[in-house]
Amino acid sequence: MHIMEGFLPSPWWEIWFLVSLPFIIIGIYQLNRLVREKREALPLLAVAGAFIFVFSSLKLPSFNGSCSHPTGTGLGAILFGPCIAGVLGLIVLVFQAAFLAHGGITTLGANVFSMGIAGPAVAYLIYRVGTRVGAGTYAVVFVAATLADLATYVVTSIQLALAFPGTAGFVGAFSAFATVFAVTQIPLAIIEGAVIALVFKYIVQLKPEILTRLNLLSESAIRRLREAAV
Amino acid sequence: MKYGMEMAVAILIVAFVGMFLAQDAAIQAAGEEAWEGADDAAADLIEASGYEPWIDPLWEPPSGEIESLLFALQAAIGAITIGYVFGYWQGGRKAT
Numbered sequence: 001m002h003i004m005e006g007f008l009p010s011p012w013w014e015i016w017f018l019v020s021l022p023f024i025i026i027g028i029y030q031l032n033r034l035v036r037e038k039r040e041a042l043p044l045l046a047v048a049g050a051f052i053f054v055f056s057s058l059k060l061p062s063f064n065g066s067c068s069h070p071t072g073t074g075l076g077a078i079l080f081g082p083c084i085a086g087v088l089g090l091i092v093l094v095f096q097a098a099f100l101a102h103g104g105i106t107t108l109g110a111n112v113f114s115m116g117i118a119g120p121a122v123a124y125l126i127y128r129v130g131t132r133v134g135a136g137t138y139a140v141v142f143v144a145a146t147l148a149d150l151a152t153y154v155v156t157s158i159q160l161a162l163a164f165p166g167t168a169g170f171v172g173a174f175s176a177f178a179t180v181f182a183v184t185q186i187p188l189a190i191i192e193g194a195v196i197a198l199v200f201k202y203i204v205q206l207k208p209e210i211l212t213r214l215n216l217l218s219e220s221a222i223r224r225l226r227e228a229a230v
Numbered sequence: 231m232k233y234g235m236e237m238a239v240a241i242l243i244v245a246f247v248g249m250f251l252a253q254d255a256a257i258q259a260a261g262e263e264a265w266e267g268a269d270d271a272a273a274d275l276i277e278a279s280g281y282e283p284w285i286d287p288l289w290e291p292p293s294g295e296i297e298s299l300l301f302a303l304q305a306a307i308g309a310i311t312i313g314y315v316f317g318y319w320q321g322g323r324k325a326t
Contacts, residue, residue, distance in 0.1 A: 004273055006283025043315040050315075053308030057301045061250045065257055065264035066271055092304075099300050101290035102269075138235065160272065166279050177272060184268045191246055194239045201235055206319040229232055 002093065002111040003156060005104025012163040017109030023117045024090060027083035034080070044203070044210050048076030049088045051199070055192060056092055056115075062184040070185075070192035071152050074145025075199060077120030078127045079214060085124075089116025114155040123148035127216075137217065137225055141200045146193030153181040201225075 008016070034041060055072025062068060076085040090112050096102040103111050123144040130140030161174035168176065203211065208222040217225075257264045291297035 002269065004269055004283070005287040006285040007273060007276060007281075009281075009284065043318065046311050047315050050308040050311035054305050054312070055308075057304040057308070059267060059301070060246075061254075061265050062268075063249050063253055065253065065262075066268045067265050068268040095304065097287070098289070099291075100297060100304075101287040104285075104287060106285055160276070164276055164279060164281065176275060180268050180271045180275060187246060187249065191242060194242050198235050198239050202316065206316065206323060 002096070002103030002115070003107040003159065005097070005101065005106060007104070008107050008110055008159070008163050012159070013106045013109060015109075016107075016113050016159065020086070020109045020112045020117060023083050023086045024112070027085075027087040030081065030084050031087060034084070038213055041210050041214060044079060044207070044214075045076075045084075045088075047199075047203075048079055048085070049091065051075050051196070052088055052092045053095075056096070060188050060191075062187055064184055066180070066184050068153075068181070068184045068188060070188045071115050071119060071149050072192065072196075073115060073120045073152070074123040074141075074148040074192065075196045077123040077148060078141060078144055078200075079216065082117055082120035082124050085120035086112060086116035089120070110156075110159050114159060115152045118155040119148040119150075119152035122151040131217070131221075137204075137221065138197045138201060142193040142197040144193075145196035146189045149189035149192045150182060150185055153185045154178065157181050 031045075034045070051072040053072075055070040057069070059067045059069045071089075073085050073089055076088050090108075093103050093108055093111050093115065097104050097108060126144035126147060127140055130144065131137060157174055157177035157180075160177045161170050165173045204217070204222060204225050208217070208226070211217045211222065212219055254264070291300060
């Protein structure tokens, strides 16, 4: 889950705002271009944002006796890249900070970076590299979305360990936070990856032309996927 | 297999539920409290070092019920959007 209000001391919350800002500015610029040039992709953008809404509202139990929620950012990252995913993540995080006291306004920069930018960047890179080397598309989507979710919580642990190294130092603090966050997240990340891979299959079945328009899959790759019918 | 992926996801979810039930039974048997949020656990970890949050949320849901309401609303907004778009695409394909 997100870093709560007031739980990042100065200068860390300011630093993470500054780190996130350029990605968000690029994301807004890319969104503007998308809206102008590829209007047919807008419903898909809505779906990507909606997935973050649904997934980040579901607090699920994990095997170590605590609850956490998946992020849902992997889909948006694969489809539109990490900067646009960052803007989508920002919308959800503002909603949760304002109405749910979940996350916070001062920690928004750090939370946008972990959930909106770092996790999605991992998903985006895995998808791009994975499809280029010819791995199965759905398997690549699964791995990308799973690791995006996990990476988000690894980054959250790094952010907290940097701010609170305590007496154990950065490494000790990191392993303590990672035990709380990242370990809890493993089963949730796997479920998230599987569901997003399934949704990707439905997009391939229903609206493959958008995927070619976004340069995600070639027409021949889509024809192969549709014929394979897994 | 035509619905291979659907089945794989269903099996994963069933395994996930089974894992939760088994773990919950073990925790109940040990008489411990569990299933709080990981963010609360992290906050406890930080507060144990003597740190106090320097600012409080502007507004907090006044009760667990109100919080559930808002989380459910968030999920509903997302779910109706996904359903609408996929339904729209499906309808468009049928029409042509």
